[in-house]
Amino acid sequence: METKNLQRIALSTYFFMSGLCFASWASRIPTIKDAFGLNDAQLGTMLLVMPISALLGTVASGWLVSKFDSRDPLLISFLLFALSLTGVSHVNTTFLLVISLAAFSIFMRVLNIAMNAQSITLQKTFNKNIIGSFHGVWSFGGVVGVLFSTLMVKAEVSMEIHLTIISSITIIGSLLAYQYSLKDDKSKTGNKLIFGKPDTFILYLGLLIFFASICEGGMFDWSGIYFKDVVKEDVFTYGYLLFMICMAVSRFFVDKLLDKLGMPTMYILSSILISIGILSAVLFPQFWTALIGFCLVGIGVSSIFPMTYMLAGKSQKYSPGMAISIVGTYSIVGMFVGPPLIGYLSHAFGLQKAFLIIMFCGLMFIPISQLFFKNLKQE
Template identity: 85%
Template sequence: METNKLQRVALSTYFFLSGLCFATWASRIPTIKDNFGLNDAQLGTILLVMPISALIGTVASGWLVSKFDSRDPLVIAFIFFALSLIGISYVNTTLLLMVLLASFSIFMRVLNVAMNAQSITLQKTYHKKIIGSFHGLWSIGGVFGVLFSTLMVKAEVSMGTHFSIIAVITILGSIAIYQNLLTNDKSVTGNKLIFGKPDTFILYLGMLIFFASICEGGMFDWSGIYFKEVVKEDVFTYGYLLFMICMAISRFFIDRLLDRLGMSKMYIFSSILIATGILSAVLLPQFWTALIGFCLVGIGVSPIFPMTYMLAGKSQKYSPGMAISIVGTYSIVGMFIGPPLIGYLSHAFGLQKAFLIIMLCGLMFIPISKLFFKNLKQEV
């Protein structure tokens, strides 16, 4: 097999394992909420730990990918990411839970920057777009994670056993495929953060990622609780599962759709789908209408991160790794605000009304993307 194809398979495996681990954690949030007897506001406060910790991961990842080949921090981060997942399932105090969530979030941030830096470098060896397929495999990993979680919930398997199985698979897989990752991808220029007037190219991309992270983060952290407490479905993973399936399938068609529609139209299309899906789930919170709504949201959010990271890699000011790290900071701020905000709004007004924040954030893609592409034309 050609070298770049081996590298693509290896990197695809890492994207898959990352999605598998993240969905494993996110799909069991309702279990954690029940185990610790948390209300929505308390859960929102605990979820704040993850974006705050991710800021540390952002600083570390930007430095690591500028000093080393990205595969080295990638595999190390994956191992500690998986070990943190095990720890989350066995803690019995909220303090220890927050410590393990912080660790989980820091290493997830490092591996995300390293993976996306590798994907942009590998893209340069292909004539066709391939970045969308990597994010599709992340979502496929998420689908398998939610499917396995659904089986574990129905079989009443302990969360400790469940998380340990996934962690072992992740550690063994990440070590086994390590040798086939890209090497010598350390950038020699554009690795320093430049202070002063904000770069509008990065600023607009960051704002798109900010609102996308609120949409995705809200669905990741609260869709299971929505199905359990609003839809009144005992197997609460169904909504999250369909959301992940639709997002995964859509991401495998992103590269083709971008060639036909272009990025500017895709941002608008995504915005409309997210708004329609949330309205369906909020106004008609029955099983099938909520499922269809979550499906539309999954399709709508699917292109945003791949498209935006693809654009970030074209920065004239920063290296791909540094550009992704900076844009990713906006994602962390979105995660900092979004899921906890939904928790506080839910505690005050109910989860149905709180979900409207996802719709409002989805609609923001339209004006921001228009500003970005208008500015891009002016620069060209």
């Protein structure tokens, strides 16, 4: 097998495990909420720990991609990521939960930037688009994570055993994939952050990622709560599961759709699907209508991150790793604002009304993407 294909398989393994771990954590949020007796506002405050910590991960990853090849930081961050996931499930005080979530978030940020930097470098060795498929694999890992979580919830298996199993799989997979990960991928230029007038190319991409992060973060962190408290479904992972399945399947078609429709049209289509999906779930909070609505949201958000990271890799000012690191900062701000804001709005007005913030953020893809492509033509 060609080296580049082995490298693609190894990188896909990392994307899969990242999705697996994140979905396993997110699907257990209702369990954590009940275990610690948190209301929606308190849960929203707890979720603030992750984006705040991720800022530290972004600073670290920006420095790492400028100094080293990405494969060693990728492996080390994955191993620590898996261990911190185990820590989340074994703590019994709020303080220790905060520490575990902070570590989980820091290492997740480092590995995400390292993975995406590798994907852009590997893309250059292929004659067809492959970046969308990596994000599809991430979502597929998420689907497997939610499916496994659903089985664990139905079988009443403890969260400690559940997350320890996931962590063990991740550690083994990380070590196996390491030998085939990309080597010598450190860029020789564009590795320094340049202060001064904001680069409009990066700014518009950052805003797209910002609103995408609010949409995805809101669905990741609150879809289980929505099905449990609003839809009144005992197996609360169903909505999150279908959302992840639709996002995963759609991402495997992103590369082909981009060739046929183009990015400007894809951003508009994504915006419309997200808006219709959220409205369906909010106006008709019954099982099937909410399920279909979450499905449409999953399809809608599926292409935003792959498209935007593809564009970031084409920056003339920064290396792929540094461009993704900068754009990723906007993602963190989105995660900082979105899930906690939904928690506070839910506490004040109810979760149904709070979910409308996701629809608003989805609509923002249209004006921002149009401004980006207009500005791109003028340069």
